[in-house]
Amino acid sequence: xxxxxxxxxxxxxxxxxxxxxxxxxxxxxxxxxxxxxxxxxxxxxxxxxxxxxxxxxxxxxxxxxxxxxxxxxxxxxxxxxxxxxxxxxxxxxxxxxxxxxxxxxxxxxxxxxxxxxxxxxxxxxxxxxxxxxxxxxxxxxxxxxxxxxxxxxxxxxxxxxxxxxxxxxxxxxxxxxxxxxxxxxxxxxxxxxxxxxxxxxxxxxxxxxxxxxxxxxxxxxxxxxxxxxxxxxxxxxxxxxxxxxxxxxxxxxxxxxxxxxxxxxxxxxxxxxxxxxxxxxxxxxxxxxxxxxxxxxxxxxxxxxxxxxxxxxxxxxxxxxxxxxxxxxxxxxxxxxxxxxxxxxxxxxxxxxxxxxxxxxxxxxxxxxxxxxxxxxxxxxx
Amino acid sequence: xxxxxxxxxxxxxxxxxxxxxxxxxxxxxxxxxxxxxxxxxxxxxxxxxxxxxxxxxxxxxxxxxxxxxxxxxxxxxxxxxxxxxxxxxxxxxxxxxxxxxxxxxxxxxxxxxxxxxxxxxxxxxxxxxxxxxxxxxxxxxxxxxxxxxxxxxxxxxxxxxxxxxxxxxxxxxxxxxxxxxxxxxxxxxxxxxxxxxxxxxxxxxxxxxxxxxxxxxxxxxxxxxxxxxxxxxxxxxxxxxxxxxxxxxxxxxxxxxxxxxxxxxxxxxxxxxxxxxxxxxxxxxxxxxxxxxxxxxxxxxxxxxxxxxxxxxxxxxxxxxxxx
Ligand code: SF4
Ligand code: SF4
Numbered sequence: 001x002x003x004x005x006x007x008x009x010x011x012x013x014x015x016x017x018x019x020x021x022x023x024x025x026x027x028x029x030x031x032x033x034x035x036x037x038x039x040x041x042x043x044x045x046x047x048x049x050x051x052x053x054x055x056x057x058x059x060x061x062x063x064x065x066x067x068x069x070x071x072x073x074x075x076x077x078x079x080x081x082x083x084x085x086x087x088x089x090x091x092x093x094x095x096x097x098x099x100x101x102x103x104x105x106x107x108x109x110x111x112x113x114x115x116x117x118x119x120x121x122x123x124x125x126x127x128x129x130x131x132x133x134x135x136x137x138x139x140x141x142x143x144x145x146x147x148x149x150x151x152x153x154x155x156x157x158x159x160x161x162x163x164x165x166x167x168x169x170x171x172x173x174x175x176x177x178x179x180x181x182x183x184x185x186x187x188x189x190x191x192x193x194x195x196x197x198x199x200x201x202x203x204x205x206x207x208x209x210x211x212x213x214x215x216x217x218x219x220x221x222x223x224x225x226x227x228x229x230x231x232x233x234x235x236x237x238x239x240x241x242x243x244x245x246x247x248x249x250x251x252x253x254x255x256x257x258x259x260x261x262x263x264x265x266x267x268x269x270x271x272x273x274x275x276x277x278x279x280x281x282x283x284x285x286x287x288x289x290x291x292x293x294x295x296x297x298x299x300x301x302x303x304x305x306x307x308x309x310x311x312x313x314x315x316x317x318x319x320x321x322x323x324x325x326x327x328x329x330x331x332x333x334x335x336x337x338x339x340x341x342x343x344x345x346x347x348x349x350x351x352x353x354x355x356x357x358x359x360x361x362x363x364x365x366x367x368x369x370x371x372x373x374x375x376x377x378x379x380x381x382x
Numbered sequence: 383x384x385x386x387x388x389x390x391x392x393x394x395x396x397x398x399x400x401x402x403x404x405x406x407x408x409x410x411x412x413x414x415x416x417x418x419x420x421x422x423x424x425x426x427x428x429x430x431x432x433x434x435x436x437x438x439x440x441x442x443x444x445x446x447x448x449x450x451x452x453x454x455x456x457x458x459x460x461x462x463x464x465x466x467x468x469x470x471x472x473x474x475x476x477x478x479x480x481x482x483x484x485x486x487x488x489x490x491x492x493x494x495x496x497x498x499x500x501x502x503x504x505x506x507x508x509x510x511x512x513x514x515x516x517x518x519x520x521x522x523x524x525x526x527x528x529x530x531x532x533x534x535x536x537x538x539x540x541x542x543x544x545x546x547x548x549x550x551x552x553x554x555x556x557x558x559x560x561x562x563x564x565x566x567x568x569x570x571x572x573x574x575x576x577x578x579x580x581x582x583x584x585x586x587x588x589x590x591x592x593x594x595x596x597x598x599x600x601x602x603x604x605x606x607x608x609x610x611x612x613x614x615x616x617x618x619x620x621x622x623x624x625x626x627x628x629x630x631x632x633x634x635x636x637x638x639x640x641x642x643x644x645x646x647x648x649x650x651x652x653x654x655x656x657x658x659x660x661x662x663x664x665x666x667x668x669x670x671x672x673x674x675x676x677x678x679x680x681x682x683x684x685x686x687x688x689x690x691x692x693x694x695x696x697x698x699x700x701x702x703x704x705x706x
Contacts, residue, residue: 086480089420089593094562096418096534097593099431128477131460358463358475 005034005332009110010062010119010325011041012079013126017147017159018166019313019321020075023121025067026325034333038062039115044080048109049088049102059113072321073312084129103136110138117337119328121145121158124357127340131353134338141328142340142353147309150194152359153351154342158324159309160196161316166308167197168204174302175205175238184208184226184237184299186291188284190308191242194362198242199369202378208237209379211287213244214363215370217381219287223294225379230296237297241283247290248382281305323348388505388545392538395429395499395530397510400517405554405575407523410511412542415499417530418560420593421581423622423653423673427661429530434499436482437663438474442494445470451489457482476665498664504541508549515551524552524574533557536565543572559602560594566602567609575614578603580648582626583634591625600638607642615645621684622653623676632684636691648688652676 010027012020028038040060041047047058060077070076085106087099110118117139120130123146134140146157167189178185189198195212202210208226211217226237284301292299313321320343327341327348339350363370373380395413404411416432417424424430428437446453447470452462461479462472472494479486487495511525518524525546532539532555543553554575559566570576580603582588585595607615617639621627632650639645654675689695 084477086477091594095594095598096560097420098418125477128460128475132477354460357478358460358473360465362466 005036005116007037007114008117009039009041009115011044012075012077013044013120013122014080015123016079017145017309018162018311019072019317021070022072022313022318022321023143023325025070026322027119027329028062028067029064030326030329032064040077043078045085045106046080048106049085072318107138117332124151127353127357131357134353139337141331143324143328144340148191148194149196150361152361153356155344158320162313163308164197164200165314166311167201167304170304171201171205178236178238182235184297185302186239186241186284186288186299187302187304188241188243189304192244193360195242196363198240199363202240203373206376207240207378209239209381210373211241211245211381212363213242215380215382216246216248218248219290219294222379222381226295241287243283245283387541389503390538390541391501391503392535393499394502399514404526404556407521408517409523409526410514411526411528412507414529414532414535416534418534419558422591427664427666428498434483434497436479437496437498439494439663440471442492443471444492452486457486474665504545507542508545518551526554528556531558533561533565533569536568540568540572547572559599563602566606570606570610577616577618580617580619580635583631607644611644613644617645617648618651620651620653621676623674627676627680632687650681650685652681
């Protein structure tokens with residue numbers, strides 16, 4: 001299909017992460033080299049689903065000159081509240097609210113605009129929606145974006161590195177606060193199903209304990225670790241807990257967080273692109289309360305919620321964003337469609353969307369990071 | 383009643399027996415599926431979509447090793463899956479499972495997969511309602527249609543209500559009135575008591591919290607009060623802190639209803655969070671907002687405003703809880 005490509009579009013699925021403009025720039029610059037025109041769709045697919053709401057009819061022409069002026073930390077296109085053309089909520093002519101399938105309409109609009117393919121920067125749920133659109137005939141390349149680095153197949157999702165850096169910086173501050181208060185700070189970080197963020201940031205700040213969803217925790221072990229340190233004169237502690245961390249003791253789970261999560265798809269996301277309805281704080285609270293019973297020091301919970309996804313991208317994410325953007329164009333040029341760009345250092349490759357969805361990239365028990373943490377004396381609770 | 387109207391089918395979510403808050407006496411409440419609002423506090427998310435819909439209770443799944451039936455055709459590729467690791471229970475990709483229905487549910491031996499919503503005829507519904515008839519006679523109760531929005535299925539609702547009347551039951555509906563007037567005209571002639579929601583007075587705020595403004599709703603209410611002077615109307619407000627638990631709202635509802643003598647009462651239903659897990663069963667995480675319950679003192683204060691308007695000296699004993 002590459003011979004026929006003249007014009008492509010790019011959009012960003014719901015949720016955010018640092019440095020989305022770098023992905024957009026990467027795609028625009030690479031497409032320009034091939035003589036392709038690139039337009040951006042505003043707010044996910046909403047720019048094309050509700051064209052009347054936008055002065056520019058929902059499409060932005062993205063030229064190399066324009067992208068040169070973009071601030072790498074922001075996102076010129078915006079994101080959708082939910083990026084799902086199959087269930088578009090509308091108010092019909094009778095003032096009734098209903099959800100309608102606008103996917104056909106979307107595909108027709110793309111065709112009428114002469115758009116030959118769409119590059120989408122999406123999280124886990126966005127991948128499924130793009131896969132559905134691909135089954136209906138859309139030429140699409142997806143770019144994985146996840147601040148939790150939980151998208152399967154790719155080694156590094158876009159946005160993770162920046163969030164990791166920011167969380168590390170905040171944990172340093174939390175540690176100082178714990179030190180001066182002579183207490184144990186229990187800090188919850190994002191990670192409903194995979195503990196990469198907690199584990200890697202926990203290693204970076206040499207936390208006393210890191211609790212992740214992949215390793216059910218026994219708080220007695222954490223308590224013993226902390227008491228050992230207190231015996232040597234230490235009076236503070238830092239425990240990192242991923243929001244999806246679970247106790248080995250099933251009864252110890254905070255009841256109210258449970259029924260909602262029970263039957264959810266692990267990949268279901270809320271309107272901000274987080275994994276479940278806003279429930280943040282439960283993990284930190286549970287651990288802080290229960291840990292306090294087992295040790296002499298006081299504990300306090302702290303939550304680093306969704307807002308850590310904001311801010312400026314790191315050098316790694318800037319490079320990665322440009323590479324993912326350019327990689328998506330390379331995929332189209334090579335005649336690929338219905339694939340996700342996959343980064344397995346040092347290579348960029350492409351995997352069919354079906355292989356990327358319905359999986360979560362979790363921390364394996366024998367992961368190098370797990371071993372590093374253990375050898376640094378960081379308690380993993382199990 | 384003709385056979386053709388008792389054969390009429392509608393989409394029923396649930397029939398609940400021995401209800402005491404949905405009209406006079408002991409009642410049987412028939413919940414119809416489909417709603418034309420999207421209230422952010424809705425405790426019945428399963429009643430919103432006007433089609434049968436797949437739900438999943440993971441605690442009933444026996445896993446891929448023991449069963450795994452839903453992982454094969456006819457279930458569509460990618461709709462059901464298992465994650466790596468010990469837990470081999472099914473997970474649902476709700477975006478790919480949107481076409482799954484009866485076929486998938488029938489496969490599941492444990493009932494982990496099930497459907498919300500069932501097509502029923504007027505006769506089937508009434509036969510079930512009839513089982514409680516002795517209680518109605520003693521308590522002055524009857525049948526209540528609720529939802530969702532029961533007036534979204536106007537022909538079915540009208541036929542149900544008419545048949546209930548024929549069988550000698552008192553009839554009531556719970557409605558938000560966000561339907562075309564032509565629906566109201568069909569349904570209301572067969573209703574004795576109309577319990578109707580005044581959720582928010584300001585049109586823009588109504589749109590923000592319920593998905594659409596309330597112009598059609600208010601016009602319908604006014605017209606209903608005027609067109610059906612012999613019907614009993616009871617206004618209600620589900621009281622949600624920070625949304626509509628203010629005096630202004632209560633007073634404007636009172637100003638709206640007091641000129642009409644057939645609106646005999648105005649009830650406040652303090653919000654209580656329940657139904658949360660059902661959002662999970664439907665895979666719909668992003669809709670429910672985390673509301674708290676109103677404080678008893680503020681409910682009491684607002685109720686006394688209503689009592690005053692209705693010329694009641696002592697506060698009415700109202701212990702109702704929100705049943706959308
Ligand atoms: S058919 Fe039902 S019990 Fe069997 S694996 Fe699927 S969900 Fe589980
Ligand atoms: S009107 Fe009732 S059923 Fe409909 S969305 Fe609102 S609360 Fe839910």
